[in-house]
Amino acid sequence: MKHQGRIAPPGKNGREMKTAETLKIVIVGHVDHGKSTLIGRLFHDTGMIPETRVAEIAGTCERQGRPFEYAYLMDALEEERDQNVTIDTAQTFFKTDKRTYVIIDAPGHKEFLKNMITGAASADAAILLLDGVEGVQEQTRRHAYLLSLLGIRQVVVAINKLDMVDYDRQVFQRTENDIRAFLHTLDITPASVVPISAREGDNIASPGDRMIWYGGPTILQALDNFANVRAETGLPFRFPVQDVYKWDNERIYAGRVETGQVKVGDPVTFLPSGRQTEVKSIRLWPNEDLAQARAGECVGFTFADELFAERGEVLARSDDLPTTVGEIKASLFWLARNSFVKGKNYRLKLATAEVDATCVAIEERLDSSTL
Amino acid sequence: MSDHLDRLEAESIYILREAYNRFPNLAMLYSIGKDSTVMIHLARKAFFGKLPFPLVHIDTTYKYPEMIAFRDRMTKEWGAELVVGRNEEAIAAGMGPDQGRLLCCAKLKTEGLTQMIDAKGYQGLLLGIRRDEEGSRAKERVFSPRGQQSEWSYKDQPPELWDQFNTNYPEGTHVRVHPILGWTELNIWEYLAREKVEICPLYFARDGKRFRSLGCAPCTGTIDSTAATVDEIIEELKVIRAPERAGRAQDQENAYAMQKLRAKGYM
Structure with missing residues (x-):
């Protein structure tokens, strides 16, 4: 952890990486616990759904002979509405006084797990939703496990459908205890556990008066309480080479700085090849060349020496190199229909590198549905 | 920025x-x-x-x-x-x-x-x-x-x-x-403003109308607007409630x- 204390000096020309003002939130949980409804309700209660969309949804519901369905804001596909299930993840945009949100709806049905992971992989924070009566179910556990595996540590729990039990505090507390205990085993501490009714709108945008026994934040407030995501400028400099452009008699090494920062003139090393050189210039068309590049920026480098490094190599400062290894220990979540086989050759993608990999030992195995 | x-x-x-x-x-x-x-x-x-x-x-x-x-x-x-x-x-x-x-x-x-x-x-x-x-x-x-x-x-x-x-x-x-x-849509306009990128002039209001989304002439309608610059369009989008593609007739067919x-x- 020796790099944690390093503080980045401010950049030039107003290029300081400030905290992100947009946060991506994924809504996860078991099928039918009300994820799409929560999102639709949140948008409705904050006046974010255009009236024509409301009219379109009302028209569909009328043809189907059912009450207004908030879930149809996200469930836009005909098959999703006919079968009343979210098939694929969708993203929509939402704004509070504090910041802008990208809201990612994730399907709760087991069959569409790959779509849930697709949605969750791009999130900064999550709302884990449960039906207060049904409590912790198979996909609740699996989704929570995936959040921890994906490294999403900012989690709010919403306990839904309390209108079905007359907003009974004991029902809420029972489910709250169960989910807190389970999340504890995954090292997740929820920022808050909010009792809600997505259908009726309690504790979504405003508290309402049916759960006065609850004194915590509404869903809207819980979102605003999440911390911003920061660019990792304080970590060592790492730049995976994405491509090399051989144009106009020079080689530009293109890619994104993943962590840290580097200056013109810094001695640098490509790994795993070990080639050493010095940063000659940092390109960012159409601006003038930069003096330094920082985490989060897509730039191009030229170097003092002619070298033939390729996509997949990682550039680091020569005084702060990562360790290179041929064997790693990893947690693997296996999605494919065919089983993962020890000794078989697989293609491993890591940043922009692709290498052949073989599993030498499976040390521990767990089924995410029976956690 | x-x-x-x-x-x-x-x-x-x-x-x-x-x-x-x-x-x-x-x-x-x-x-x-x-x-x-x-x-x-x-x-x-x-x-x-x-x-x-x-x-x-x-x-x-x-x-x-x-x-x-x-x-x-x-x-x-x-x-x-x-x-x-x-x-x-x-x-x-x-x-x-x-x-x-x-x-x-x-x-x-x-x-x-x-x-x-x-x-x-x-x-x-x-x-x-x-x-x-x-x-x-x-x-x-x-x-x-x-x-x-x-x-x-x-x-x-x-x-x-x-x-x-x-x-x-x-x-x-x-x-x-x-x-x-x-x-x-708002990001697009904010970025056009920030980067000073030239865009098709049909987006800017003339005689109280402008195109919000461009397509084929028979199926693309204008909206009522006085926004004649990129900055004015950004201000307009912050308060507008109609969806972006409302003027695109093919979306509305069924x-x-x-x-x-x-x-x-x-x-």
């Missing part, structure tokens, strides 16, 4: 470079509108001022003359290779919105595009669609594989994790790549019209 635009810009540049690295035969669809204009600007950033692949425009013959004039002037300025595709057979047979709007879109746009993809053998095609335009686009992947007839299997899309885009496909698969999928068009390869 907005750091959210920095994050979006970096994401888009990363996607553009990934597509260029992965598909030897790549092209970009250029619709002349604001979204393609931003996408092209991002590509010039990604490739240090160059556009290392052709721009494809599908000409339905129903575009506004101002759009074609803008297209020709800008492609020259960028030094871009412009490829214009037309479904000549359908045009000769008199296809037009009077024969049914959705049929016209399918023939002149979808078929015009798929004919071009077949003729040129493009493996990757960059498109400037955005998730906030409408419901079926909200479900899209960044790298979206298409079948032999450009059809979209929206009920069974591959997983897409972080920036590890799926690029290993069976021979003959054609992939739609969407570099600005995560941008909103429920799920866009889903059905797009499942068959529409942009």
